[in-house]
Amino acid sequence: MMSKLxxxxxxxxxxxxxxxxxxxxxxxxxxxxxxxxxxxETDLAAVxxxxxxxxxxxxxxxxxxxxxxxxxxxWSIYEKQYMPVIGYANDTxxxxxxxxxxxxxxxxxxxxxxxVRSHMERERKVNGxxxxxxGTLVLPSYGPDPNTxxxxxxxEGFGPVLHYSYQMAVRxxxxxxxxxxxxxxxxxxxxxxxxxxxxxxxxxxxxxTATYNVTFTIIVRDKIPAPVPRISGSxxxxxxxxxxxxxxxxxxxxxxxxxxxxxxxxxxxxGAPGGMPGPAxxPSTSMGMTAPxxxxxxxxxxxxxxxxIGGASAQRAD
Amino acid sequence: xxRINLLPPYIYEGAKRRNVMILWVVILLVVIAGFVFAKVQxxxxxxxxVAETERLTPDANKADQLQAQADQINQQSAEIRGKRDxxxxxxxxxxxxxxPVVYNIRDYTMKGVLYSSLQPAGQTVTLSAYAQTLAQVGxxxxxxxHNPNVSHVSIQLSGLPSFPVPPGFNGQPQGxxxxxxxxGGYDFTVTLTLVxxxxxxxxxxxxxxxxxGAPGGMTAGPxxxxxxxxxxxxxxxxxxGAPGMSIGMTPPAGMMGSGGGRxxxxxxxxAPGSAGR
Numbered sequence: 001m002m003s004k005l006x007x008x009x010x011x012x013x014x015x016x017x018x019x020x021x022x023x024x025x026x027x028x029x030x031x032x033x034x035x036x037x038x039x040x041e042t043d044l045a046a047v048x049x050x051x052x053x054x055x056x057x058x059x060x061x062x063x064x065x066x067x068x069x070x071x072x073x074x075w076s077i078y079e080k081q082y083m084p085v086i087g088y089a090n091d092t093x094x095x096x097x098x099x100x101x102x103x104x105x106x107x108x109x110x111x112x113x114x115x116v117r118s119h120m121e122r123e124r125k126v127n128g129x130x131x132x133x134x135g136t137l138v139l140p141s142y143g144p145d146p147n148t149x150x151x152x153x154x155x156e157g158f159g160p161v162l163h164y165s166y167q168m169a170v171r172x173x174x175x176x177x178x179x180x181x182x183x184x185x186x187x188x189x190x191x192x193x194x195x196x197x198x199x200x201x202x203x204x205x206x207x208x209t210a211t212y213n214v215t216f217t218i219i220v221r222d223k224i225p226a227p228v229p230r231i232s233g234s235x236x237x238x239x240x241x242x243x244x245x246x247x248x249x250x251x252x253x254x255x256x257x258x259x260x261x262x263x264x265x266x267x268x269x270x271g272a273p274g275g276m277p278g279p280a281x282x283p284s285t286s287m288g289m290t291a292p293x294x295x296x297x298x299x300x301x302x303x304x305x306x307x308x309i310g311g312a313s314a315q316r317a318d
Numbered sequence: 319x320x321r322i323n324l325l326p327p328y329i330y331e332g333a334k335r336r337n338v339m340i341l342w343v344v345i346l347l348v349v350i351a352g353f354v355f356a357k358v359q360x361x362x363x364x365x366x367x368v369a370e371t372e373r374l375t376p377d378a379n380k381a382d383q384l385q386a387q388a389d390q391i392n393q394q395s396a397e398i399r400g401k402r403d404x405x406x407x408x409x410x411x412x413x414x415x416x417x418p419v420v421y422n423i424r425d426y427t428m429k430g431v432l433y434s435s436l437q438p439a440g441q442t443v444t445l446s447a448y449a450q451t452l453a454q455v456g457x458x459x460x461x462x463x464h465n466p467n468v469s470h471v472s473i474q475l476s477g478l479p480s481f482p483v484p485p486g487f488n489g490q491p492q493g494x495x496x497x498x499x500x501x502g503g504y505d506f507t508v509t510l511t512l513v514x515x516x517x518x519x520x521x522x523x524x525x526x527x528x529x530x531g532a533p534g535g536m537t538a539g540p541x542x543x544x545x546x547x548x549x550x551x552x553x554x555x556x557x558x559g560a561p562g563m564s565i566g567m568t569p570p571a572g573m574m575g576s577g578g579g580r581x582x583x584x585x586x587x588x589a590p591g592s593a594g595r
Contacts, residue, residue: 007331007338014342018349025353033360040367047371050378057384064388068395071402078405161524175424179417186409193408197519199416202435202446217408217522219401 079221084111084190086151088158088222095158095225096146108151109139112164115191119184123170129181130171132209137166147227152218159220164192167213174205185214192216400522407520415516419443419467423510426465430454441515450503452478452489462510470511477504 005013086108089095099108116137123129142149152162172178178201185194198213419438423445427433431454435446449455455475462471479487488502 007334010335010338018346021346022349029357030353033357037360037364040364044367044371047374047378050381051374054377054381057381060388061384064391068391071395071399075398075402182416183413186412193405195408195519196412200437
């Protein structure tokens with residue numbers, strides 16, 4: 001057999017075998033090695049990119065810590081200055097009794113009104129600002145159901161953020177005093193963060209009249225009270241003096257004539273009696289709870305109605 | 319003497335075949351060795367890359383860890399930063415929103431021009447003003463037009479005299495509050511378009527909401543003082559009180575009687591003392 005192979009045949013066979021072996025080796029061990037190298041390089045690039053971020057990440061961490069510390073420090077100051085402790089108790093019933101019924105000036109609405117009025121009184125002394133519509137500063141009735149209290153605007157419940165908004169009308173001796181007055185709202189403490197907008201000025205010095213809207217934003221510091229599921233309440237009118245913001249208007253038909261005003265409330269702030277549906281009235285918790293005239297509550301908060309605990313119903317008489 | 323090999327060629331081909339085969343075997347071995355060498359080289363480089371990767375991995379992991387910590391801290395402090403930013407923005411808003419606008423307008427108001435109302439709303443400020451003479455109105459416009467904080471000045475003014483100007487004409491004999499009692503002059507409404515609009519008030523409704531609030535709340539109807547045709551009966555009814563009236567929008571002069579208010583087109587309100595003048 002071998003004797004029949006010529007040298008040419010041997011060359012051809014050798015060449016073919018060499019090519020086959022070379023190709024076989026290339027497509028097996030070499031390409032595999034190259035693939036591994038490429039993968040390793042890709043991994044290296046990724047790790048390198050991540051490692052290159054080390055200084056940036058270090059700075060980012062330092063910056064984050066600084067920002068957090070600064071924010072906490074500044075917020076601590078702002079919180080102490082602006083955010084009141086409303087005085088929530090552990091449950092809504094106790095909170096309602098302590099904070100949302102007239103409480104010798106210690107209820108939240110009374111404290112809030114007193115704070116704003118004190119500020120305006122201070123403005124009168126400092127900048128000569130005459131508050132022309134103090135009656136605008138009213139808070140709505142919170143109703144007899146402790147579980148459905150909207151401390152701020154409708155739907156806000158007990159927080160964590162509450163808003164109050166009032167249209168103010170003031171008279172200033174001159175433009176500088178008026179601008180100082182606008183600026184002075186930022187100094188008001190314990191009534192939320194006031195923001196003034198919608199300024200309109202008319203008249204001339206020394207009877208410069210301005211109207212604007214001031215919105216108080218309270219980020220509640222207190223722990224939100226837990227609802228008391230065994231309690232529900234229903235009642236009618238809002239009592240006196242609480243219609244100013246157009247928020248109440250709780251139906252219910254409770255029409256006790258001019259029930260007691262909140263201490264410190266201005267005369268003439270009386271709202272329409274209950275049953276007048278306001279455009280932004282709070283939803284009535286109950287309808288048709290008509291109390292006999294003269295038996296209405298003396299406080300503006302309850303507006304009469306009933307309070308039932310665990311199925312038993314107790315008519316409030318105070 | 320010539321030597322002739324008479325042996326047949328196949329006698330020698332065996333050795334040649336053997337040598338050629340050995341040659342190809344050697345070539346084959348060289349090829350194999352070359353590939354193995356190449357693989358070893360590549361593996362070496364790969365090992366270097368892997369070693370470098372392993373060397374950098376702790377740094378990379380540390381960077382990831384630090385960044386994750388930073389992100390976590392930022393996430394944790396987002397709420398408190400939001401609250402802090404809201405209070406900051408609110409304080410800034412109360413002290414820097416209206417004051418610069420009002421003071422800037424005051425600084426570009428000529429002496430003799432009195433305002434009775436000022437109403438900033440978004441990008442415009444509407445003012446009700448009074449000037450004793452038309453020249454003062456003109457100079458006021460020229461002055462206010464140079465205010466760098468105002469991009470456009472629009473004025474509404476009525477009661478401009480037709481020609482020939484009646485004797486003793488002194489503008490509108492009655493007007494709103496800023497004018498001195500009994501004085502003539504011109505009430506007009508100015509609408510200034512601000513270069514930088516008044517931003518919306520900041521608001522906070524909960525987590526991550528410390529930005530600017532809805533713009534405005536500062537809207538009200540225009541005061542409409544200037545365009546109400548209080549100019550002593552010199553304006554035709556069709557032009558009276560038209561909002562947006564600008565300077566020069568008086569009726570054609572030829573249609574107005576020199577006596578003001580006696581022409582056939584005039585049936586509008588006439589200020590006392592103007593008729594029959």
